[in-house]
Structures are given as C-alpha cells and as structure tokens.
Amino acid sequence: MSMAKESRNSEELMLADLSHWEIGPYHGALPGQMCLRLTLDGEVVVSGKVETGFLHRGLEKAIEIHPWRAAITYADHLDPEAAVFGELALCLAVEQIAGYQIPARAVAIRAILSELSRVSAHMLHMVKVANSVGAETMIHYVLRDRERVLDLFELLTGARFSLSFLRFGGVRNDVTEGFIERVLEACVLIRARIKEYNDLFTFNRTFLKRTSKVGVITPELAKKTGLTGPNARASGLPMDVRRAFPYLNYPSQDFDVPVGRGEGGAVGDAHDRFLVRLREIGESLGILRHLAESMPAGDFLCPGVELDAATPETVALQIPPGEAYARIESSRGLLSCHVISDGGERPARVQFGVPSVAALAALPEVLKGIWIEDLPVVLSSLDISLAEADR
Amino acid sequence: MSAESLGFSPGTPEWIVSIVGLLGVYAVVIFPSVALMSWLERKLIADFQARVGPNRAGPAGFFQPIADLLKLLQKDTRYHWSWREGLWLAVHTMALYSTVAVIPLGSSLIFVNTDMSAFLPFWAALVLALGTMLLGFSQKSVNGWFGGVRVGVQALAGALPALVCMLCAGVRAGSFRWTDLASSQGGLPLGWTAFSNPFQFVAFVVFVASGLVLLSIAPTSGGLSRIDLHGGVSAELSGRRLSLFRLGRFYVFFLWSVIAVVIFLGAWILPGNLAEIISQQIGPFSLAVIELVCVLVKAYALMMGVVWLSRVVPHGRVDQITNFAWRVLSPFSLAALMGAAIWAGWRALL
Amino acid sequence: MDANTILTKLNRAVPGVIFDRGRIAGPEPVPFGWVDGKSLRRLVEALRADQEISADHLENISVAQVGDALMVTYFFRAAHGCFALRATAVPAEPNAWVSFPTVRDLWPMAAPMENYSCELFGIRFVGADGVELEIEASLVLKAKDSEAGSRGFPLRKNFVVGGSSS
Numbered sequence: 001m002s003m004a005k006e007s008r009n010s011e012e013l014m015l016a017d018l019s020h021w022e023i024g025p026y027h028g029a030l031p032g033q034m035c036l037r038l039t040l041d042g043e044v045v046v047s048g049k050v051e052t053g054f055l056h057r058g059l060e061k062a063i064e065i066h067p068w069r070a071a072i073t074y075a076d077h078l079d080p081e082a083a084v085f086g087e088l089a090l091c092l093a094v095e096q097i098a099g100y101q102i103p104a105r106a107v108a109i110r111a112i113l114s115e116l117s118r119v120s121a122h123m124l125h126m127v128k129v130a131n132s133v134g135a136e137t138m139i140h141y142v143l144r145d146r147e148r149v150l151d152l153f154e155l156l157t158g159a160r161f162s163l164s165f166l167r168f169g170g171v172r173n174d175v176t177e178g179f180i181e182r183v184l185e186a187c188v189l190i191r192a193r194i195k196e197y198n199d200l201f202t203f204n205r206t207f208l209k210r211t212s213k214v215g216v217i218t219p220e221l222a223k224k225t226g227l228t229g230p231n232a233r234a235s236g237l238p239m240d241v242r243r244a245f246p247y248l249n250y251p252s253q254d255f256d257v258p259v260g261r262g263e264g265g266a267v268g269d270a271h272d273r274f275l276v277r278l279r280e281i282g283e284s285l286g287i288l289r290h291l292a293e294s295m296p297a298g299d300f301l302c303p304g305v306e307l308d309a310a311t312p313e314t315v316a317l318q319i320p321p322g323e324a325y326a327r328i329e330s331s332r333g334l335l336s337c338h339v340i341s342d343g344g345e346r347p348a349r350v351q352f353g354v355p356s357v358a359a360l361a362a363l364p365e366v367l368k369g370i371w372i373e374d375l376p377v378v379l380s381s382l383d384i385s386l387a388e389a390d391r
Numbered sequence: 392m393s394a395e396s397l398g399f400s401p402g403t404p405e406w407i408v409s410i411v412g413l414l415g416v417y418a419v420v421i422f423p424s425v426a427l428m429s430w431l432e433r434k435l436i437a438d439f440q441a442r443v444g445p446n447r448a449g450p451a452g453f454f455q456p457i458a459d460l461l462k463l464l465q466k467d468t469r470y471h472w473s474w475r476e477g478l479w480l481a482v483h484t485m486a487l488y489s490t491v492a493v494i495p496l497g498s499s500l501i502f503v504n505t506d507m508s509a510f511l512p513f514w515a516a517l518v519l520a521l522g523t524m525l526l527g528f529s530q531k532s533v534n535g536w537f538g539g540v541r542v543g544v545q546a547l548a549g550a551l552p553a554l555v556c557m558l559c560a561g562v563r564a565g566s567f568r569w570t571d572l573a574s575s576q577g578g579l580p581l582g583w584t585a586f587s588n589p590f591q592f593v594a595f596v597v598f599v600a601s602g603l604v605l606l607s608i609a610p611t612s613g614g615l616s617r618i619d620l621h622g623g624v625s626a627e628l629s630g631r632r633l634s635l636f637r638l639g640r641f642y643v644f645f646l647w648s649v650i651a652v653v654i655f656l657g658a659w660i661l662p663g664n665l666a667e668i669i670s671q672q673i674g675p676f677s678l679a680v681i682e683l684v685c686v687l688v689k690a691y692a693l694m695m696g697v698v699w700l701s702r703v704v705p706h707g708r709v710d711q712i713t714n715f716a717w718r719v720l721s722p723f724s725l726a727a728l729m730g731a732a733i734w735a736g737w738r739a740l741l
Numbered sequence: 742m743d744a745n746t747i748l749t750k751l752n753r754a755v756p757g758v759i760f761d762r763g764r765i766a767g768p769e770p771v772p773f774g775w776v777d778g779k780s781l782r783r784l785v786e787a788l789r790a791d792q793e794i795s796a797d798h799l800e801n802i803s804v805a806q807v808g809d810a811l812m813v814t815y816f817f818r819a820a821h822g823c824f825a826l827r828a829t830a831v832p833a834e835p836n837a838w839v840s841f842p843t844v845r846d847l848w849p850m851a852a853p854m855e856n857y858s859c860e861l862f863g864i865r866f867v868g869a870d871g872v873e874l875e876i877e878a879s880l881v882l883k884a885k886d887s888e889a890g891s892r893g894f895p896l897r898k899n900f901v902v903g904g905s906s907s
Contacts, residue, residue: 021533029619043537043709053860058902060861061895065902096766132618134610134706140440206610206705223797226850245823247768324766325816325825327800338765338803338814353801353816357853372537373708376618389853 032386121331169302212264215378229333483522497682520546538623549605578662590730
C-alpha cells in the first residue's frame with residue numbers, strides 16, 4: 001500500500017504493534033519452497049526477508065560426476081516449467097567447445113521448441129496470476145489452451161514435461177509427421193484465445209485494482225538487482241538476449257520486444273509484468289509461424305555425431321578441452337551456461353547463471369508496503385522458479 | 392397454515408408444532424438445497440469453464456454432494472481442539488440456525504411474522520459475523536487471526552447499506568411484516584418491488600452487493616481467502632467441523648438470497664388470482680408447496696448469478712471491499728432511500 | 742570500445758594487474774583478463790568508477806576448481822560489449838575456506854551469486870574494509886554441521902557424493 005509510505009510518518013506506523021509472520025517453506029502463496037520472514041504492521045508488510053535453498057538438488061555437482069551425455073537430462077531439470085532452455089544453454093556452450101556445426105533444420109527445431117516453451121511458460125504465468133487474484137475461469141481457460149502446447153511437445157518428443165530432446169550436435173529426432181501443421185494450427189488458435197483472455201481479464205476493473213501499482217519495480221531497482229527478461233522489460237529495460245546476443249536463427253526472425261508502459265498505473269507494476277508476458281506470447285506465435293513455414297530441409301544432427309544408444313557398448317562421448325559461455329533468453333530472463341571441459345569423459349564444470357535469483361534479490365524491496373493479500377499477486381507476477389534459483 | 396391441515400390433532404401444544412415445523416423446514420428445504428445447489432453450481436460452473444465437473448457419483452455426478460458429505464463426516468480431525476474454538480463454532484452455528492424460525496418461505500410457511508420480522512435475519516447475520524470473527528481469533532493461527540479481522544471489518548462495512556436498503560423496501564410496503572412486504576408486490580416482474588421504480592432497483596442491487604460484503608461471500612471473501620490465508624477462518628477446521636462451517640456458509644448465502652427475493656423480487660406471490668384458485672381447487676397444502684418452489688427457484692437463480700460472477704471476476708482486496716462498501720454502496724443506499732421515500736410520499740398524495 | 746580495448750584501459754588504470762588474456766568461446770565470444778587476486782579489488786573499483794566503460798551489469802560469477810585452485814570468473818556486460826575478469830585462489834588445505842574480495846557493494850546483483858559460491862565452494866568474501874561478510878546461512882550451510890556436510894564443500898572436487906538419503 002502506498003499510503004504506508006506516503007501519508008504516514010514512522011510514528012503513525014505504530015511501530016510498537018509490529019508483528020512477525022514466517023511463511024514457508026510450504027505455502028500456497030509462495031512460488032515454491034522458500035521461506036519469507038515478514039514484519040507486519042496490521043496487514044501491511046513492513047519488511048521481508050527471503051530464505052532459499054530448500055530445493056537445492058546439487059544439479060551442477062550431478063553433472064560433474066556423470067558422463068557428458070547425461071548432462072542434458074540434468075540441465076533439463078534446471079527449470080521444470082520451461083525445460084528446454086536449460087538444455088539449449090548447455091548444448092550451445094558444449095557445441096562451441098566441440099566445434100560442431102549444427103544443421104539448419106536442427107536449429108529451426110530448437111528454435112520452435114524454445115518458442116513453444118516460452119508460450120507454455122508464459123501461459124503458466126498467466127494461470128498463476130489469475131489464481132493469485134481468485135479468477136477461476138481465467139485459470140481454466142488458459143490451462144485448457146496450454147494443453148495444446150504440451151500436446152505439441154508430446155507429439156515431437158514423446159514427453160509433455162522434461163523433454164530431454166536436445167543433443168550435442170542437434171536434436172534427438174526429426175520432426176514427427178504432421179507436427180509442423182499442428183504448430184501452425186496451435187498458433188492460430190492461441191492467437192484467437194489471447195484476444196479472449198484480453199477481453200475477459202487484462203483490463204478487467206477488479207484485476208486492475210488488484211495489480212496496478214502493486215509490487216512496483218523501478219528501473220533503478222531492476223538494474224541494481226540485475227533483473228532480466230520479462231520482469232526487467234516490464235520495468236522499462238528493453239534488453240532481450242535474442243536481440244542483444246543473437247543465437248540460433250533469431251537474427252532472421254522478425255519480432256518486437258514488448259516493454260512495460262505503465263498501462264495499469266505505474267511502470268513496472270504487477271500488471272505490466274502480466275501484460276508484457278501476454279504480448280510476448282503474441283510475438284512468439286509470430287516467430288513460430290515464420291519458423292514453421294520456412295522449415296529448412298536436411299539433417300537434424302551434426303554429421304559424425306552418434307546418438308546415445310543405451311547399450312553397454314556405447315562409446316562415452318568425449319569433448320575436447322576448452323571452455324565456452326552461452327547466453328539465451330529463457331522465459332524468465334537471461335540464462336547463461338559456463339562449461340569447462342578437461343577433455344575427459346565428464347564435464348569438468350558446468351555452471352548456470354539463472355534469472356530467478358535476481359527476482360528473489362529484488363523481493364525484499366518490492367514487499368515493502370504491500371498488503372498480505374497482495375503477496376500472492378506480487379510473487380506470482382515475478383514468475384520465480386525456485387528450482388532454477390536453488391539448482 | 393393451521394396445525395390441523397398438517398395432520399396434528401387439535402389441541403397439540405404450539406411448541407411441538409413449532410419444533411416439528413422447524414425440523415421439517417431444515418430437512419425438507421435447507422439440506423436438499425445445499426446438495427442441489429452445490430451440485431448445480433459445480434456442474435454449471437464446470438460448463439462455463441470448459442471442463443467436465445462431477446461425473447462419477449450417480450448420473451452426471453448428481454450424488455457427489457452426498458459422497459462429499461460422507462467423506463467429510465468420517466475424516467479425522469486434528470487433535471488439539473480448544474474449548475474456545477468449540478464455543479465459537481457453536482455460537483456461529485446457533486446464530487445461523489436460529490434464523491430458520493424467521494425465514495419466510497410462503498404465505499403459510501412463516502413461523503414468526505411480527506412487525507419487525509424483516510430485521511431478525513439481519514441481526515442474525517451480524518451475530519454470525521461476530522461468531523465467525525471470534526472463531527477465527529480462537530484458532531491461535533495467523534490465518535485465523537487475519538481471517539477473523541477481515542470478516543469483522545467487512546461485516547461493519549456492509550451492515551449500513553444493507554440495513555438502509557431494507558428500509559427502502561419497508562417504505563414501499565409500509566411495514567416490515569413478511570406478509571405485508573410480500574403482498575405489496577405483484578405476481579409479475581413489473582409488480583416486484585425491485586422493478587417498481589428506479590430507486591427500488593438501486594436498493595435491490597445494493598442490498599445484494601452489501602449482503603455479500605456483510606457475510607463475506609465470494610467475490611468479497613477476503614476473510615476466507617484461499618490463496619494467501621489457506622482459507623482464513625476455516626484454515627484450521629477439518630472433517631465434521633469443516634462440514635458444519637461450510638454448511639453454515641452456504642445457509643447464510645441462501646438466507647440472504649431468500650430475503651432478497653421476499654422483499655424485492657416478488658416473494659411467493661403468484662400472478663393474478665392463481666393463489667386463490669389453487670387453494671380452492673387443489674388445497675392449501677399444494678399452494679404452500681407451489682409458493683415454496685416459487686421462492687426457492689428465484690433464490691437459486693439469484694445465487695447462481697452471484698456464483699457465476701464470483702468465479703469470473705477477480706476477488707477484491709479487503710481494504711478495497713470495505714472502501715467500496717463505505718464509499719459507493721452506502722451513498723447509493725441513502726440516495727435510494729430518499730428517492731423511495733419521496734416516491735412513496737408522492738404516490739400517497741396522488 | 743570493444744572488449745579488448747576495455748581490458749587494455751583497465752590494465753593502464755591499475756598498472757600490470759591483467760597479466761594474461763584469453764577468450765571464452767560461445768555464440769558471442771567473451772574476452773577475459775587474468776587478474777592477480779590481490780589487486781582484484783582495486784581493479785573492480787576502477788572498473789566501476791569508469792563512466793565510459795559503464796559496466797553496469799555483472800551478469801554471472803562462475804567458480805570452478807582447476808587443479809587445487811578455485812578459479813572465479815566475473816562476466817560483465819558493458820555498454821559496448823561483454824568481457825570477463827578471472828582470478829584464482831588456492832585453499833591452504835583441501836577443505837579450508839579461501840578468501841576473495843567481494844564486489845557486492847559495487848554491483849548489488851552479485852550478492853546471491855556470492856552467497857551461492859560461498860556455500861558450495863567455501864569462499865569467504867571479504868569486504869573493502871577487510872572484514873569477512875556475514876553470509877546468511879541457507880540450508881546448505883546449515884547442513885555443514887551435519888555428517889554429510891562435514892565431508893567438505895559440495896562443489897569442490899574432493900567432495901564425494903554418497904551416503905544414504907534417510
């Protein structure tokens with residue numbers, strides 16, 4: 001609440017009546033396993049501390065003690081809600097060390113997968129925001145359409161989550177029959193549905209009241225905490241890795257980078273973060289259509305690279321010594337992967353730089369002055385993945 | 392309706408008739424209403440939201456409410472259960488069911504019909520809010536505490552406009568007796584109080600909206616918020632206690648809808664002199680049933696409208712809701728009262 | 742100003758601090774400079790103060806163990822390109838803490854990355870005043886008191902993964 005900051009001075013805040021509330025590690029309002037230590041003045045949050053680490057699975061260590069090929073499966077688990085981005089960052093880095101030339105068709109399949117993941121992750125974000133304000137119908141509508149994207153994953157990879165479809169040097173399989181047509185169909189459908197969501201929800205008066213000027217992240221705060229991705233773009237920082245440091249075939253794609261304009265009330269509020277993601281879905285659909293229509297022919301795997309056959313005779317993959325650093329735009333922001341190889345059968349070190357830690361770092365500042373009922377709105381609008389942050 | 396026509400022998404003490412009547416209303420009207428409405432709500436809302444809804448228990452999932460009740464009844468509750476919590480759950484429940492005696496369900500299905508009848512459910516609603524608030528406080532949990540506070544402030548904010556709107560209806564009928572409130576209206580929509588003049592329509596809308604605020608019914612259910620408070624007041628309740636609480640929540644919603652129907656939406660009045668014909672041709676018992684159905688159908692429709700709205704519209708924050716009640720509903724209710732009074736006075740002069 | 746010019750300029754600002762250069766491959770290759778650990782703090786202060794370079798964004802802090810040494814790489818994003826700085830420190834014993842200068846006072850976004858490295862690699866970050874920073878213990882650090890935690894820092898090479906999950 002802005003009132004707490006503006007019209008009351010510190011004495012009027014009745015500091016004697018401050019109370020404490022510790023939420024987590026399991027609570028419906030939280031985006032995952034984390035702990036929030038709140039100091040409250042009535043229902044208004046005075047300050048909040050964040051504790052994370054509950055979901056630490058030792059991913060980076062696990063990658064180090066397993067053969068190269070297994071690394072993809074672990075990278076896939078970096079962020080289960082948008083699995084392909086972890087794989088992609090790892091593959092891009094490893095392929096630089098190994099010097100693989102990726103065929104154009106594999107690049108296009110990877111780009112299709114990342115844009116589909118972005119659409120599905122952003123739709124999940126819309127579901128979370130709708131849930132946090134109690135708009136049930138919106139939840140079911142968006143989930144219904146998200147199933148279409150998951151169907152496409154299943155058609156291509158055989159899995160709806162945790163795809164493990166990328167390989168060093170390309171992808172595991174060529175596209176399935178009918179996949180391209182269905183991608184085009186889904187694009188048409190989802191574009192029509194975005195309009196529907198807009199009419200139902202985006203500028204609904206009650207929704208605006210719940211989200212506008214709530215959880216504002218100023219550009220200064222975004223810069224300070226190193227926020228990237230849709231959260232930073234909602235605050236007016238237009239950096240998009242697909243533009244700034246192009247990878248895959250993004251240079252040949254035509255898309256806009258939506259930036260928060262404060263249509264809800266203030267630049268960088270929860271409504272802007274919702275709106276930026278809604279618009280990014282539209283942009284991703286445009287990219288998907290272009291990719292599907294201009295699908296190049298050819299191989300889906302770099303020549304000379306063996307796919308993993310799960311037999312005892314399979315020769316362990318060896319990557320020459322070297323190091324590489326890859327950046328991609330995941331659905332949550334800049335995801336970087338630093339790979340060091342010593343020429344052995346296992347990676348010497350794989351490190352991920354993840355966007356969610358910045359959102360977590362901004363949290364204590366954002367929580368100041370909001371109401372308890374705003375807590376789920378702010379947390380869901382930041383789209384934090386604890387799996388990614390804790391690794 | 393006389394006691395004799397219900398099969399009591401002449402000379403049966405009145406208190407026996409009352410108790411049997413209350414239990415009858417409870418068993419025949421309220422329990423089946425809970426089951427029917429919860430099934431209808433889940434089925435219709437599922438349809439609106441492009442999903443299937445209950446479909447396993449019985450045809451089209453019709454027996455789902457019964458299955459749910461049986462499940463809740465045999466569920467273990469948590470062990471520590473303070474006497475305070477029990478006390479306030481009891482107060483909460485008594486406040487609810489004391490109103491069964493005053494709930495008007497037809498020209499003959501009225502137990503208490505005094506000059507001030509219309510206010511009795513209203514006071515019961517306030518006691519209920521207090522009971523809910525203290526139930527929350529007694530749970531020694533953050534969720535219960537905040538839930539209780541929210542229920543309390545909403546009850547205060549919603550009480551004034553609700554009361555003023557009730558006065559509007561009284562101004563038109565000239566009385567707060569259930570039978571007078573009903574008989575001042577016609578059998579067709581244009582004869583209903585809500586549509587008799589613009590001020591009464593405003594009063595009707597404000598009455599329904601402020602009832603939602605007063606009783607913390609979705610979409611203004613901050614005190615029972617599922618997302619940030621895990622259910623608020625009901626966060627620590629489970630099993631039988633939860634089913635008792637939920638039954639109470641439903642009943643209060645039902646009660647408010649029935650009152651809205653009786654004072655604004657034509658009550659049980661049938662078009663023309665249909666009531667007389669039925670009473671003479673078929674019998675007073677059939678008339679009572681038809682009137683009951685008439686009230687229930689209107690109340691169900693009103694409830695469905697509110698439920699539909701609450702599922703689509705995002706839920707308000709508690710300060711926004713109380714703000715809305717004080718700054719929007721209250722002035723509108725006062726304006727409606729003035730308008731309704733002038734309108735009634737003008738009519739009297741003519 | 743490209744990344745190599747930035748490194749040259751930095752070397753001039755704090756003479757002789759960058760003793761070697763390299764290049765990390767990638768879709769966008771990142772030039773980096775090897776920095777003497779003792780002068781790292783002076784270098785980053787000079788870097789932060791330089792308006793022309795405007796390295797506002799510390800993108801990533803990556804720690805890796807190479808042989809005995811812990812190698813810390815700072816990835817910066819500046820107005821005209823990306824570059825990295827790299828320094829090493831060797832722990833006295835395999836399971837001993839090592840010290841590194843903190844940069845979170847210059848780039849607040851470094852705090853979560855430093856915390857992560859602290860817990861999993863056993864690096865104590867030291868403030869400009871020479872005082873070790875208090876790291877708020879998350880679960881991993883708390884676990885250091887347990888049997889599994891007593892085996893060392895999880896991401897160091899000598900840490901053996903094993904034991905039961907119960």
